[in-house]
Amino acid sequence: MSTLLKVQGVHTFYGSIEALKGVDLEVGTGEIVTLIGANGAGKSTLLMTICGNPHPRGGRIYFEGEDITGRPTYEIIRRGIAQSPEGRRIFPRMTVLENLQMGSITARPGSFDTELERVLTLFPRLKERIGQRAGTMSGGEQQMLAIGRALMSQPKMLLLDEPSLGLAPLVVKQIFEVVKEINREQKMTIFMVEQNAYHALKLAHRAYVMVTGRITMSGTGAQLLADPEVRAAYLEGGH
Amino acid sequence: MEYFLQQLINGLTLGAIYGLIAIGYTMVYGIIGMINFAHGEIYMIGAFVSVITFLVLGALGITWVPLALALMLIFAMLFTSVYGWTVERIAYRPLRGSQRLAPLISAIGMSIFLQNYVQVLQGARVKPLPPIVSGGFSVMERADGFVVSLSYLQIFIILLTVALMYGFTQLIQRTELGRAQRACEQDKVMAGLLGVNVDRTISLTFVMGAALAAVAGMMVTLYYGVIDFYIGFLAGVKAFTAAVLGGIGSLPGAMLGGLCIGLIEAFWSAYFTTEYKDVAAFSILVLVLIFRPTGLLGRPEIEKV
Ligand SMILES: Nc1ncnc2c1ncn2[C@@H]1O[C@H](COP(=O)(O)OP(=O)(O)OP(=O)(O)O)[C@@H](O)[C@H]1O
Ligand SMILES: [Mg+2]
Numbered sequence: 001m002s003t004l005l006k007v008q009g010v011h012t013f014y015g016s017i018e019a020l021k022g023v024d025l026e027v028g029t030g031e032i033v034t035l036i037g038a039n040g041a042g043k044s045t046l047l048m049t050i051c052g053n054p055h056p057r058g059g060r061i062y063f064e065g066e067d068i069t070g071r072p073t074y075e076i077i078r079r080g081i082a083q084s085p086e087g088r089r090i091f092p093r094m095t096v097l098e099n100l101q102m103g104s105i106t107a108r109p110g111s112f113d114t115e116l117e118r119v120l121t122l123f124p125r126l127k128e129r130i131g132q133r134a135g136t137m138s139g140g141e142q143q144m145l146a147i148g149r150a151l152m153s154q155p156k157m158l159l160l161d162e163p164s165l166g167l168a169p170l171v172v173k174q175i176f177e178v179v180k181e182i183n184r185e186q187k188m189t190i191f192m193v194e195q196n197a198y199h200a201l202k203l204a205h206r207a208y209v210m211v212t213g214r215i216t217m218s219g220t221g222a223q224l225l226a227d228p229e230v231r232a233a234y235l236e237g238g239h
Numbered sequence: 240m241e242y243f244l245q246q247l248i249n250g251l252t253l254g255a256i257y258g259l260i261a262i263g264y265t266m267v268y269g270i271i272g273m274i275n276f277a278h279g280e281i282y283m284i285g286a287f288v289s290v291i292t293f294l295v296l297g298a299l300g301i302t303w304v305p306l307a308l309a310l311m312l313i314f315a316m317l318f319t320s321v322y323g324w325t326v327e328r329i330a331y332r333p334l335r336g337s338q339r340l341a342p343l344i345s346a347i348g349m350s351i352f353l354q355n356y357v358q359v360l361q362g363a364r365v366k367p368l369p370p371i372v373s374g375g376f377s378v379m380e381r382a383d384g385f386v387v388s389l390s391y392l393q394i395f396i397i398l399l400t401v402a403l404m405y406g407f408t409q410l411i412q413r414t415e416l417g418r419a420q421r422a423c424e425q426d427k428v429m430a431g432l433l434g435v436n437v438d439r440t441i442s443l444t445f446v447m448g449a450a451l452a453a454v455a456g457m458m459v460t461l462y463y464g465v466i467d468f469y470i471g472f473l474a475g476v477k478a479f480t481a482a483v484l485g486g487i488g489s490l491p492g493a494m495l496g497g498l499c500i501g502l503i504e505a506f507w508s509a510y511f512t513t514e515y516k517d518v519a520a521f522s523i524l525v526l527v528l529i530f531r532p533t534g535l536l537g538r539p540e541i542e543k544v
Contacts, residue, residue, distance in 0.1 A: 051432055077434040089429040091422055102422050105415065106434035153434070 001028040003065075004157055004189050005050070010059035012042075012049045019045040021213035022059065027157065032183050032190045034200040034221070036234055037210035043193040044086045046210070047159045051083055052076045064156070078106045080156035084163060086193075088146040092135025096126055099134050099145055103152030111154065119148040122178050140171040147175070151182065158182070160192040164199065172196065176203055197234040201225040209234075241381045245388070246509045247502070248378075252393045252462065254501025255400035259455040260478035261485065261493035262407065263323075263448025269424045269488040270444045271335070276346035277326050279475020280353035281319050281449045285456025286466045287357060289315045290366050304371060308395075315453040322353075323449025324442055332438065350471075357468040365467040368460050396458045403454060404494055407447075411490060420444055424488075473517065477504075480524040486537025495535060499523075 005027040012020040019042045027033045037043050049056050052073040060069045068076050082103070091099050100119065104112050120127040123144040129137060134145055143163060150158055160179070164172040176199055182188045194200035201207055201221040209217040209230060217224065224230045260282050267275040289311040296307050330349045334342045375390030411417035422430040423440050431437050459474070460466055481500040485492025500520055507519040527534060 053428060053431060072436070073431040074434050074436045077432065083432050085429065085432060089426055089432075091425045091429070093425055094418070094421065098418060101415075102418060102430075102433050102435075105419070149433070 001030065003027070004029045004031075004063065005191065006062040007046070007050065008060045008062070010046070010049060010056045010061060012045050012054055012056045014045075014054070019213055020049065020056070023210075023213070023215055025208050025215055025218070027189060027191050029156075029189055030183075030187050031206060032179070032192065032204045034192045034194055034204035034207045035210055036194055036197045036200060036207065036224075036230075038233075040212075041210045042213040043210055044161050047083060047085070047161050047191075047193060050076075050159065051081060077153075080106075080153075081159065082150040082153050082155035082157075083159040084143075084146040084150040084161065085159075086161040086165075088142050090134045090137075090142050090145050090149070092133065094134055095131050096134055096137070096145060097130050099149050100126075100152050103149035105153070107153045112152075115152050115154060119151050122151075122181070123148050140167050143167060143171075143175065147178065154186075155188070157189045157191060160190065162193055162195055164194065164196045172199065179203065197230070198225070201230075241379060241385055241387050242509065244378065246505045248387070248389055248393060250502035250505030251498070252396050252501070253504055254498035255397050256455045256458050256462070256497075257474070257478045257481045257500050258494045258497025259400060259403065259451045259458075260474060261481040261497045262404075262490065263452050264479050264482040265485070265487055265490060265493040266420075266444050266448050268482070270420060270441055271331070271342075273331070273339075273342050274346065274479065275326075275331075275445070275448070276343070276475070277330070277349035277353055278448065278452060279471035279473075279478070280350050280357075281323055281326070281471075282452035282456045282459075282474055282478075283466070283468065283471030284322055284353065284357065285315045285319045285449075285453030286460045286470060287361060287366070287456075287468075288318045288453070289457035289460050290368050290466060293368060293371070307371065311457055312454065315457045316450040319449040319453035319456070320446045323445040323452075326353075327442055327445040332441075350475075354468055354471065361468060363468065365465045367465050370464060371461060392461055396462065399454065399458075403451065407451070408490065416440075416443065476524075477517075477520045480520050480527075483524060484527050484534055486534030489534070489536045492534055492536035499535075 003026050007023055007025045010020050010023045011018060023046060035043050035046065048054065050061060052071055055070050060067055062068065063079055063081065068079065091102065100116060104115060107115060125141055126144055126148055129141060134142065137145065147160065147163060163175050167175070179190060179192065180203060183190050192200060201224050204221040207219065207221050207224045208215050209224065217230065260278065263278045264275065267273065292311045292314040293307065296310060301307060326349055330345045331342050334345055372392040372395060375388050378387040378389050380386050411420065419430065419435045419440050422435060423437055427437050459470070477500055478497065481496035482493045484499055485494070485496025503519055503523065504516050508516045
């Protein structure tokens with residue numbers, strides 16, 4: 001398996017606050033990798049840093065073996081990375097269809113109809129709402145839209161930031177099903193940040209744990225799931 | 240009745256011109272949340288470029304009116320686009336992300352600079368332009384001899400404005416560029432995450448606004464026949480009022496606002512006094528800001544985020 005994404009000693013700052021303090025990790029082609037960690041650990045910052053907003057102040061990021069550190073965001077995205085970011089960030093005053101059209105900006109020309117069909121099959125709910133203003137949809141529907149929008153470009157790597165946040169258990173299950181399905185059917189590489197550690201670790205091939213800007217642990221999903229430290233910190237009171 | 244009709248025609252013509260300028264204010268406000276105070280000057284430069292183009296064409300012996308008009312339009316749009324782009328690049332982009340007041344001051348500075356720049360280059364005296372499009376219809380005639388006239392020029396102005404506004408609305412609603420602009424308006428970070436080149440999109444917004452202002456500048460030149468380096472100020476403030484009246488950030492709002500200001504000004508000058516016609520526009524600005532800050536078509540936000 002080849003390495004698709006390689007993050008090497010990355011430091012990211014917000015002003016003088018150091019949010020990432022030397023992060024190293026790798027994501028292989030075709031893998032589902034998950035990153036877990038407490039609030040404020042720097043998970044979202046890592047996903048955003050990979051996309052070049054903000055740029056890291058130290059370290060390097062490689063995608064498909066090429067150094068993308070410091071490149072502008074639109075250029076990084078054009079290489080085949082898509083993100084469904086924290087807080088969903090759908091365009092509230094656009095329709096569902098327009099949001100999906102925005103997702104296909106970097107797609108191959110002419111691929112829109114097939115991708116739209118594929119996304120609407122994955123999320124039939126979006127099909128019913130296709131002409132609705134996205135801002136008036138429910139939280140779960142908005143999350144589906146955010147993921148669907150990210151899929152529209154047929155990225156080589158999909159970054160998901162807490163796709164299950166604030167959703168009912170049934171919807172969470174549905175979203176994880178979809179993640180599994182696109183990884184299996186479309187061989188899409190997925191790097192996912194999750195609070196819902198139990199589900200995420202079960203789903204992931206490999207996982208990392210982040211504590212205050214550093215990776216403290218890594219292993220297969222099953223290994224971390226069985227680890228007493230991980231259980232105590234992230235799975236207590238859970239399943 | 241006849242008098243009313245005449246003022247209606249005049250008001251529509253004026254409104255078309257204000258509406259075209261107002262679009263630039265509203266679009267720039269929509270995308271970067273800032274009033275581009277140099278926009279009036281861009282319009283003024285559009286007017287100057289059309290006069291200069293006309294004089295050059297005359298010197299070259301190109302006098303066929305449709306061709307002359309088309310070339311004036313093209314050159315005015317081209318030159319002002321470059322100005323619009325440059326203004327954004329040097330006066331606003333370096334300040335993006337700083338406090339709100341900084342780009343505002345920069346905009347006012349830019350406006351003063353452009354005025355003086357044109358004054359130095361072109362002189363302070365008014366520039367006359369011989370009538371290029373003359374003639375028209377008399378729509379009706381009153382018993383006492385008052386004629387309601389609709390000039391060819393007015394028809395030209397109104398039709399061109401309607402066509403441009405239609406085309407422009409389509410551009411914003413249906414094209415990828417228009418969608419990218421609306422996306423940047425709502426969430427620049429997200430637009431970037433989808434592969435939109437945000438800086439370029441903002442630049443293009445300035446360019447579009449400038450090009451439309453140039454059209455207005457050319458129309459004014461044809462309509463009034465005289466321009467000077469100072470016309471940008473008053474027209475700018477009125478178009479800005481139009482944008483606020485319509486609801487700043489709203490494209491149809493800018494068009495509607497422009498129309499309202501044009502009509503109000505025409506009727507005010509006709510039934511009250513011409514001397515105070517500018518006061519009318521400013522009073523409206525004050526009233527709107529007090530009683531309906533979101534404007535006629537502005538949106539009171541009701542959204543889940
Ligand atoms: N725009 C910002 N400006 C300043 N500090 C920030 C900014 N964004 C994040 N931070 C800080 O950086 C640190 C990491 O934040 P980040 O959002 O990456 O955490 P996270 O792991 O995603 O947390 P959560 O699970 O709550 O989403 C936090 O201390 C946060 O306060
Ligand atoms: Mg986060």
